[in-house]
Amino acid sequence: MIYMDNNATTPIDPKVCEKMSQFLKEYFGNPSSLYPIGRKVKEIITEAREIIAKALGAKRTEIIFTGSGTEADNFSIRGVLDAYPEKNEFITSAIEHPAVIETAIYLEKKGMKVIYIPVDQHGIIDLDFLKDSITPQTALISIMHANNELGTIQPIETVVKIAKEKEVLVHTDAVQSFGKINVNVDKLGVDLLSISAHKIYGPKGIGALYIRKGTNILPLIYGGHQERQIRAGTENTAGIVGFGEAVQILLERGERDKKRIEKLADRLKKGIEEKIPKLKFNGHEKNRIKGTLNISFLGLEAEAILLALATKEIYVSTGSACSEGSEETSHVLSAIGLKPDVARSSIRMSLGRFNLEEDIDIVLCELPEMVEKLREISALDVDEY
Numbered sequence: 001m002i003y004m005d006n007n008a009t010t011p012i013d014p015k016v017c018e019k020m021s022q023f024l025k026e027y028f029g030n031p032s033s034l035y036p037i038g039r040k041v042k043e044i045i046t047e048a049r050e051i052i053a054k055a056l057g058a059k060r061t062e063i064i065f066t067g068s069g070t071e072a073d074n075f076s077i078r079g080v081l082d083a084y085p086e087k088n089e090f091i092t093s094a095i096e097h098p099a100v101i102e103t104a105i106y107l108e109k110k111g112m113k114v115i116y117i118p119v120d121q122h123g124i125i126d127l128d129f130l131k132d133s134i135t136p137q138t139a140l141i142s143i144m145h146a147n148n149e150l151g152t153i154q155p156i157e158t159v160v161k162i163a164k165e166k167e168v169l170v171h172t173d174a175v176q177s178f179g180k181i182n183v184n185v186d187k188l189g190v191d192l193l194s195i196s197a198h199k200i201y202g203p204k205g206i207g208a209l210y211i212r213k214g215t216n217i218l219p220l221i222y223g224g225h226q227e228r229q230i231r232a233g234t235e236n237t238a239g240i241v242g243f244g245e246a247v248q249i250l251l252e253r254g255e256r257d258k259k260r261i262e263k264l265a266d267r268l269k270k271g272i273e274e275k276i277p278k279l280k281f282n283g284h285e286k287n288r289i290k291g292t293l294n295i296s297f298l299g300l301e302a303e304a305i306l307l308a309l310a311t312k313e314i315y316v317s318t319g320s321a322c323s324e325g326s327e328e329t330s331h332v333l334s335a336i337g338l339k340p341d342v343a344r345s346s347i348r349m350s351l352g353r354f355n356l357e358e359d360i361d362i363v364l365c366e367l368p369e370m371v372e373k374l375r376e377i378s379a380l381d382v383d384e385y
Contacts, residue, residue: 002314002359006199006352007148007176007292012242013201013353019245020203020238031235032226041237048244055247056193056210057184064209064227065240069175069196070099071220072209073142075231076171076192077103079217080140081112087139093117093125093154094335096144097173101331117143121336122284123152130159134166141170145188146177149332149348150283151292153177160189169215175199175207179250180258180289191215197239201353202246206239261351262290264360268349269293271364276371282336282346291351296338297371299380302347308370314363316349341380 003011023044029037031045046060053060066072077100081090092104094116104114115133117125125143134141141163146153156172163170171192174183179200185193193210197203211217211230223232272295273279280296297305302318309316318330333343349363 002312002355002362004349004351004355004359004363005315005317006355007348007350008317009198009204010201010352011354012198012203013246013249015249016202016242016245020242023241024238027237031237032224045235045237045240048240048247051244051247051251052195052208055183055251056178056195057186058210059213061228062185062210062213064211064231065235065243066207066209066231067205067236069173069194069199069207070097072194072196072207073097073099073171073173074103075209075220076194076211076217077107077140077142079220079230080169080171080192080215081107082218083216084139087137089113089115089135089137089139091115091117091130091133091138091141093119093143095119095123095147095150095332096142097148097175100142100144100173113137119335122287123147123150123282123332123336124284124287125154125159127155127158127162131162134163134168138166138168141168142173143170144173144176145183145193146174146181146289147283147332148176149292149330150294150336151176151289151350152284153181153287153289156188156190164189176289176292179254180261180291185210185212192217197243197246200246200250203239203242206236206243208243257353261353261355264355264357265291265293265351268351268360268363271360272367275364275368280342282333282338293349294333294346295349296342296346298342298345299378300345300371300374301378301380302345304374304378305347305370308374309367312362312366314366316347318347 027041029041031038031042049063050060053063090107092100108114117130119125143154143159145156160170169191172190173194175196177183178195191212196207219230221232226232278298282294329340329343
């Protein structure tokens with residue numbers, strides 16, 4: 001199997017499995033209990049929280065565990081907006097993850113004004129439009145750090161500078177950037193930041209939200225006193241342990257992984273360019289996560305390529321895993337100006353820790369022949385594009 005859909009999810013690292021398995025066998029106490037078996041679990045959770053805080057350049061008390069990156073996004077947006085009921089405007093970008101876009105649509109139905117910042121052909125937000133959009137009624141700006149479909153990296157530090165001049169809070173969805181590039185909350189300057197374990201070789205069902213000390217936010221989930229009394233519910237202890245271990249591995253080998261993945265991706269991109277005509281690479285040439293390649297194969301349907309590759313046990317995607325199966329054109333590719341037929345011809349290859357040189361060799365051997373055969377039988381005319 002050749003897995004090239006690491007932006008959708010990553011294989012769990014064996015060391016993470018081992019750590020979680022050991023924990024599940026030895027500890028069952030509720031971390032809210034005061035007796036020793038509960039307090040021990042609480043200590044283990046605290047250790048994981050400290051590791052994640054260290055990786056983000058944050059304080060331990062600024063990390064709140066959630067059930068996913070999606071929950072962290074929802075929590076940050078709705079929690080801040082609930083804390084400022086006198087304000088009725090929310091700003092985001094046109095290419096956010098569905099976790100943010102669908103929340104924005106919900107807010108609009110509730111009567112809130114939502115402003116969507118447009119992007120250029122590379123997926124970079126229009127900073128002048130952002131600056132002109134902020135009013136005294138703006139409660140929050142949410143702009144993702146790196147796009148999940150394109151890999152394009154946004155100028156978050158500049159966004160924060162613009163926002164701070166108007167005393168507006170900033171949230172960033174860093175689910176796709178954390179573990180692939182340096183993510184430091186003080187350098188970025190954001191007030192809130194979302195991450196997820198299953199994008200960094202950890203378990204599914206566990207995420208985290210960084211909340212800068214002093215940020216006004218109300219709970220999304222009510223109940224018990226867990227997570228500083230702003231995220232109720234007994235903690236996913238095994239998930240937290242796995243998350244902590246995944247981040248510890250990241251601290252130890254993340255830079256080494258990054259260099260190797262970027263080298264593999266550069267070789268894959270160059271090989272595809274040389275072997276297959278009528279292509280379009282989407283996203284920013286330099287300002288992007290290099291391990292993410294979004295490619296339009298003009299004159300074809302992406303699903304045909306995906307299924308043909310799957311017969312060889314090569315797995316890629318057509319975009320966000322959270323919108324797979326939708327017949328609509330990717331909102332991200334539409335936002336950067338691609339025509340519908342071009343957008344529908346686009347696949348995403350995202351490389352990760354466990355990809356090998358041999359994987360690149362096989363893909364560069366199989367893919368050109370597949371594309372050629374599919375174009376021979378395609379009803380679409382490649383010369384129309």
